[in-house]
Amino acid sequence: MLYAILCYNEEDAVFSWTQDQEAKVMADLTQVQDKLVAQNRLGPVARLLPTTAATTLRKGGEQLVIDGPFAETKEQLLGFYVVDCADLEGALAVARDLAAANPGPGSYEIRPLLLFHPNAALAASAVAGVAAS
Amino acid sequence: MSDLAWIQGAMASARPQAIGALLRYFRDLDTAEEAFQDACLRALKNWPANGPPRDPTAWLIMVGRNAALDGVRKRARNTALPPEEQISDLADVEAPMAERLDGDHYRDDVLRLLFICCHPDLPPTQQIALALRIVSGLSVKQIARAFLVGEAAMEQRITRAKARIARADVAFEAPGPVERSERLAAVAAMIYLVFTEGYSAAGGEARGQFSDEAIRLGRLLLRLFTNEPEIMGLTALMLLQHARTPARFDAAGEVVLLDDQDRSLWNGKMIAEGLALIDKAIRHRRRGPYQVQAAIAALHARAATPADTDWAQIDLLYAALELMQPSPVVTLNRAVAVSKARGPAEALAMIAPLEDRLAGYFHFYGVKGGLLMQLGREAEARTAFDQAIARANSAPEAAHIRMHLDRLMKDGERSA
Incomplete structure (x- = not known):
């Protein structure tokens, strides 16, 4: 089974870390990640920019672009994509394509990434595993 | 993280909203501050024992309000306060309170609190001191040290500024759209003042922390007023400029100019956030000065080398x-x-036509000297640099121009 581990914390605090604090936390986390990579158990790792950098596309009926993060409490996080786009317009275009393919209610919150490790080795083996099961 | 660190963090991030709401109830800054202080003391006692509340901000507002009301009653009737559990027992009221807080006046509370700090009668340094004291919660001691004045003098300045505000006519009802955008513009200018005050400080100076506070306030405004491109621009501008701070001074504390900075020291996290905010702002197609300045800073941030x-x-x-x-x-x-x-x-x-208006400005003569030097007009360049040194505001500024002069002298000797 593949699991996603979603990280929650206060963004104001995290984005006020000094560069030393930042380096320390990242080094400690990298140790855990490296172990998992060696076992070929780690998939993509991403770090998001704060919610102030987010833009949300509301779909279902008339599409609406809203500045800021997804704010509805009656809907839950069900999945995510990582796409490479020239700018926010490009990311919105992808989100609109997804909305056209799945026009029901819901939202796409678009959040730029600060950091991304694809860890592609697992991707290859694990996708085969999921498909087989 | 320890309980205490968590509680202090929660109180710090609740502060602008909580004091803003208490100000709306009591319409008096001192009462609002005292009420918040009181609520924080109770939180320190209550939260470790009972566990943290679901919404710390709502808790602090309610407890602060109850405590202040009891204070008023106590003074009126000189009766004893009810037992602690009654004041801090919020199990029932927390949920509806939290819902009410989500509304519009929550945003307007914070905006009002920031707005009263930028009263036009207050000189810029007092606006900055007041915002840092009231909104960010820095101690008078911290602010005094940053401004290089005694604690008592700073206390007096802040008290005077508060008295000035108390006499002013602050509208407590929710502002209309026009007034709201006027307030936002004034508050944005004040936040940028806080930022530049910190940014102009040399490395290691206590004022440096003002830049971080200003960025925090920018992000707070962004969260409350999500679709204002100029607030995105302001926050982006501050982030992109602040990103260069680790490279702006050398080991001896001398200014390192943009062209000479070690760009690997720039803070990539802040640059990424700044660029993302500009990207968001552009979509609105409502250009403004902060966005344009941020776009300029972004072009510098994007260049891997000065060339x-x-x-x-x-x-x-x-x-x-x-x-x-x-x-x-x-x-x-x-x-x-x-x-x-x-x-x-x-x-x-x-720049020739600017000389009259910039006659007292250090940078004017620095730029003029630099241009003359590039054109090989060395005698004129030397005059301009001398004029710059006479107008320098700090030792590093003067030292920097002297370096140009030294270079001119050496070139002069070589060609002689």
């Missing part, structure tokens, strides 16, 4: 800024971009 800088684009952005905010200082900055994009002669012609 990669897109000076032609920076020239165009300064031209746009000149139209929005005509000022000789903007033209002077544009001239630097022009000198790189189209050569020093054109730039020199551009």
Whole structure:
């Protein structure tokens, strides 16, 4: 089974870390990640920019672009994509394509990434595993 | 993280909203501050024992309000306070309170709190001191140290500023759209003042922390007023400038100019956030001075080396800024971009008409000297640099110009 581990914390605090604090936390986390990579158990790792950098596309009926993060409490996080786009317009275009393919209610919150490790080795083996099961 | 660190963090992030709401109830800054203080003391006692509340901000507002009301009653009737459990027992009221907090006046509370700090009668340093004291919660001691004055003097300044505000007519009802956007503009200017006060501090100076506070306030406004492109621009501008801080001073504390900075020291996290915010702002197609300045800072941030800088684009952005905010200082900055994009002669012609208005300005003569030097007019360059040194505001500024003069002298000796 593949699991996603979603990280929650206060963004104001995290984005006020000094560069030393930042380096320390990242080094400690990298140790855990490296172990998992060696076992070929780690998939993509991403770090998001704060919610102030987010833009949300509301779909279902008339599409609406809203500045800021997804704010509805009656809907839950069900999945995510990582796409490479020239700018926010490009990311919105992808989100609109997804909305056209799945026009029901819901939202796409678009959040730029600060950091991304694809860890592609697992991707290859694990996708085969999921498909087989 | 320890309980105490968590509680202190929660109280710090609740502060602007909580004091803003308490100010709306009591319409008096001192009462609001005391009520918040009181609520924080109770939180320190109550939260470790009972566990943290679901919504710490709502808890602090309610407890602060109850405590202040009890204080008023106590003074009126001189009766004993009810037992602690009654004041802090919020199990029932927390949920509806939290819902009410989500509404619009929550945003307007914070905006009002920031807005009263930028009263036009208050000189900029007092606006900054007041915002840092009331909104950010820095201690008088911290602020005094940053401004290099005694604690008592700073206390007095803040008290006077508060008295000035108390006499002012602050509208407590929710502002209309026009008034709201006027308040936002004034508050944005004040936040940028806080930022530049910190940014102008040399490395290691206590004022440096003001820049971080200003960025925090920018993010707070962004969260409350999500679709204001100028607030995105302001926050982006501060982030992109602040990102360079680790490279702006050398080990001896001397200023390192943009061209000479070690760009690997720039804070990539802040640059990424700043660029993302500009990207968001552009979608609104409502240009403003903060966005344009942020776009200029972004072009510097994107250049891997000084030679990669897109000076032609920076020239165009300064031209746009000149139209929005005509000022000789903007033209002077544009001239630097022009000198790189189209050569020093054109730039020199551009700044010539500014001399009358910038006669007291250090940077004017620094730029003029630099352009004359590039054109090989060394005697005139030397005169301009001497004029710059006479107008320098700090030792590093003067030292920097002296370096140019030394270089001129050496060149002069070599050609002699």
